[in-house]
Amino acid sequence: MELSALKRPGRNPLRPALAALCLAVLAFAGVNLGGCAAPPEAGATAAGVQSAQAPQAAEQALPSWRDGPARQALLKFVADTTRAGSPTFVAPEDRVAVFDNDGTLWSEQPLYFQFFFLLDQVRAAAPKHPEWKSNPAFKALMANDMQALMRNEKQLLALIAAANSGMTVEEYDRTIRAWLAQARHPKLQRPFTELVYQPQLELLSYLRANGFKTYIVSGGTIEFMRPWTQKVYGIPPEQVIGSSQAVKYAVRDGKPVLVRDPKLDFIDDGPGKPVGIYRHIGRRPILAVGNSDGDLQMLEYTTGGDGPRLAVLVHHDDAEREFAYDRQSKVGKLDKALDAARAKGWTVISMKQDWLQVYPAGKP
Structure with missing residues (x-):
């Protein structure tokens, strides 16, 4: 699909695929970071937190979750689908769980994190493209003129x-890893891979x-996610599904x-998922x-099948520890989806x- 096709009439906005990311940053004209939450627990990291663990008793599982509905x-749901002899038992090969990434496994405000990477790539490539100096979009980007x-x-x-574009997939992989190692969230001032949700790391492991x-099914590109999902979530690259560049x-x-x-x-968003x-x-x-x-x-699609099914939505309603947004964001x-x-x-x-907590606390 050509980039221009991303804006065909009638197509829903696409999360972090390129056109949607662009629309998101433009809609946030000025990127008002002043409205973000205060930084959470200092020094947290996700690396290694989610590693596989031995089966837990239900009362010990999900310790960062309050014992609510x-x-x-x-x-x-886990008990019903894994209890041998139960009428709701599901064979291991059919126990497939899918998770969105942005806003579900890690934060996504004030912009999808991949878009920060894409803009930094434009800045980094500028010395090789002197012709960009006359490009009005490049001038606006350098001046932060949204x-x-x-x-x-x-x-x-x-x-x-x-x-x-133009680089090999291995070169792009190294570029992403290098960016993640040094980039920081503009407000929270933490590495982006530390802004993952501790309760979700526990759920994945459980x-x-x-x-x-467990699979990731995200509107973000597989090229951006695969270099780090194994280390951060325990999800290997072959279990990452996303939008993809040719x-x-x-x-x-x-x-x-x-x-x-x-x-x-391929656009892995909305009906594409x-x-x-x-x-x-x-x-x-x-x-x-x-x-x-x-x-x-x-x-x-998940709940439309036979047998036991569970659909879950994360509602961002915590402006103090993270961000609060829903219908107007x-x-x-x-x-x-909230109405559904x-x-x-x-x-x-x-x-x-x-x-009980949002981000992982402490260093490994």
């Missing part, structure tokens, strides 16, 4: 595509300890390589966790009420 629904970026969206998308296979085979310096093209070939699940997994999940309207079809909008959850009896996690 959301925690009980999760524990009951109003001007709004007027030059097409040129900005072209800059992002050029800055993130599910795996009970025979579930690649082509080439031979460079006598070596066969895969080279990135400046176009997207069930398609991505079918293509990559080949099984309908029995548990799905999301946080926005971009996850609605994934939750519907330009990033991670939760509107139609209430109508269909899906489990809604209140970050404020259900989580």
Whole structure:
């Protein structure tokens, strides 16, 4: 799909795929970080927290969760589907759990984290592109003039595509790893991979300890997520499903390589998520966790199968420890999916009420 196709009439906004990311940053004109929450626990890190553990007793599981309806629904579902001889028992091979990433496993405000990376890539590539000096979008980016970026969206998308293409997939992987090692959230001043949710790390580990296979199904690109999901979430790269940029085979310096093209070939958001699940997994999940309207079809698809099913939404209602947003947000909008959850009896996690802590505390 060419980048211009991302804005076809009738297509829903696409989370962090390039066009949606651009629309998000422009909609946040000025990126008002002053409204963000105060920094949470200092020195936290996600690395290693989520490593596989021995099966736990239910009363010991999910220690960062308050013992409310959301925690009980999760524990009951795991118990019902793993109890041998139970009419709701699910064979291990069918215990598939899918999680959105942005806003579900880590934070996503004030912009999807991948977009910060993409803009930094444009800045880093600038010395190789002196012709950009006359580009109005580049001038606006260097001046942090978001109003001007709004007027030059097409040129900005072209800059992002050029800055993130032409390299081999291995080179791009190294670039992402290097960026994550030094980049910091503009308000919270912590590495982005520390801004993952401790309760969700516990849930991922608990599910795996009970025979579930956990997948990420995100609107973000697989290229951006795969370099770090194993270390942070315990989810290997082959279990990451996302939007993807086109690649082509080439031979460079006598070596066969895969080279990135400046176009997207799959959008894993909204109705694309069930398609991505079918293509990559080949099984309908029995548990799905999301946080926005971009996850609605994934939750519907999951609960549309036979047997026990559970759909879960994370509601960001904690402005003190993280961020509070839902129906009116330009990033991670939760509107139609929230109505569906209430109508269909899906489990809604209140970050404020259900989580004892948000981010991991302490260094490894």
